[in-house]
Amino acid sequence: MKETANSDYSQDLLFEISQLPVFAQLHASHTEGMIGFSKLIEYLPNDAIFLEGEHDTCFYVLISGSVKITKDGVLLSNLKRGGDVFGEMILTDYSERSASAYAEKKATCLCVDMSYLKTLTLNERDIFLSVLYRNFVEVLTHRLKKTTNELVIARGEIARLKPNNNHPNIAKVIDLMKMKVV
Numbered sequence: 001m002k003e004t005a006n007s008d009y010s011q012d013l014l015f016e017i018s019q020l021p022v023f024a025q026l027h028a029s030h031t032e033g034m035i036g037f038s039k040l041i042e043y044l045p046n047d048a049i050f051l052e053g054e055h056d057t058c059f060y061v062l063i064s065g066s067v068k069i070t071k072d073g074v075l076l077s078n079l080k081r082g083g084d085v086f087g088e089m090i091l092t093d094y095s096e097r098s099a100s101a102y103a104e105k106k107a108t109c110l111c112v113d114m115s116y117l118k119t120l121t122l123n124e125r126d127i128f129l130s131v132l133y134r135n136f137v138e139v140l141t142h143r144l145k146k147t148t149n150e151l152v153i154a155r156g157e158i159a160r161l162k163p164n165n166n167h168p169n170i171a172k173v174i175d176l177m178k179m180k181v182v
Helices: 011-018 028-036 114-119 120-163 170-180
Strands: 002-003 037-043 048-050 060-066 069-071 072-081 100-103 107-113
Touching: 011 028, 011 107, 028 037, 028 114, 107 114, 114 120, 120 170
Parallel strands: none
Antiparallel strands: 002 037, 037 107, 048 100, 060 107, 069 072, 069 100
């Protein structure tokens, strides 16, 4: 793992970070302030980014490479697109991490420490969080839709495997839902 201090960020890098979808709607001063509390971290394959059960105040943005999210050792998701956000759920209730994140291949991530909020006035904090949370809602909505489709498929498979399952359309429903999973 290799960290890059925020003071070492080039102006080009700062600009590119500010254009990521999760930050694009933030006021420039908030983006700059938040980046001041952030660091770029390069992870080698299989390096832990964070572990289930940990407590912290950071969320992450994938810059390059790929990251896998697991819970109890079960793969939940693979993130491969620059700009993908993960670990953001920690900011909704400040509880422990509900999953683990590992670099799948060499990965570079922006670790955003939300202790930045302590530097803002109450009004600035409210504005900042409303924009950031709106961006997080889009991420979580997409994930919830995907999870719902996967749940329907799993329940259908369970129903199909149960003895005495006489519902004639269950196979058709499962096949249609499989086509919708992103």
